[in-house]
Amino acid sequence: MTITQSDEGTRDETRRLRRALILIAVLTCLFVGVVLAGVYVGGLLAFGVGIVYLAVIGVGIASLRELSSKDLGAVVGMVILILLMAGGTGIIAAHNLILGSGRNVATSVMFERVEKSLRDGEKWTYTLFPKHPDEAVPGGNLELDSHRFKPGDTVIVRVDPAGRVAPKLPGEADSPAALWGTIGLNAVLDGIVLWAAREPRPTRPPGPTRRRLTERRKRAWERFRRLTGWPFALAACVLSAAWLGLFQLARFDPTLTIMTGVAYFFVMSGFFGMFDDDKARVAFRSRAVLWTVLATVAVGGYLCATT
Secondary structure, eight states: OOOOHHHHHHHHHHHHHHHHHHHHHHHHHHHHHHHHIIIIIOHHHHHHHHHHHHHHHHHHHHHHSOOOHHHHHHHHHHHHHHHHHHHHHHHHHHHHHHHHTSEEEEEEEEEEEEEEETTTEEEEEEEEEESSTTOOOTTOOEEESSOOOOTTOEEEEEEOTTOOSOOBOHHHHTOOHHHHHHHHHHHHHHHHHHHHHSOOOOOOOOOHHHHHHHHHHHHHHHHHHTOOHHHHHHHHHHHHHHHHHHHHHHTTSHHHHHHHHHHHHHHHHHHHHTSOOOHHHHHHHHHHHHHHHHHHHHHHHHHHHHO
């Protein structure tokens, strides 16, 4: 029996699709592990499972489609961003599912406290006391992002009898927004895997306009790679200032603080590696990056100690 080239291509595409579906199943299990670790254990374990997730999806996409290191890095960067958003909404959805099997309790507001942070803005924390002596409010205080109650008010909250999660207002606990958001973000991640499993289209020869744009881009890139002196130092400072802004938003969460710190050193290393290997320029750039990183770490430490 003769196997044509089209039949062989169809079989190869079927094999890639099968591997992609297996990869999606493994990634779904790992994502559930990230959410469960964040809910029941802690942020560090969730961060570790998230690293495994990124390694699996990176290796899986690389095995499904031949990508350059630049394209693979761009895909992994997009996956990191989506995974962070999906992890946050997934933990909220898990809390709501746990509270879905809880019960409503009538409480009185005993105390209120307002906390301010750059990441969350103003957050109101209410200490609750049950109105009926045979009931309890397990799970801690009620936290809201706006001022809704005052001491003495009666509040109906949804509680988990086991105290695994903090109480919420019934409307927030019953909201499906976080669950649908998590499902949608996971669908985007699954779409990336299915995109990698598709047969790449044959490349067409570039036209004259595209060739001119390519040449201009190459010349601009070469000028950029020869950058040194104060422009290089200024670019390093701009990157570090942007990281300090992200650090200010994330530093109230230990897991996000670790992730932003690791990302900063990777970004600065990649920034330094983008330039040419001229020894004179490399010496200046090394000093500029070193002093910029040291100054940024010092400023970050000062912000942690004073605010």
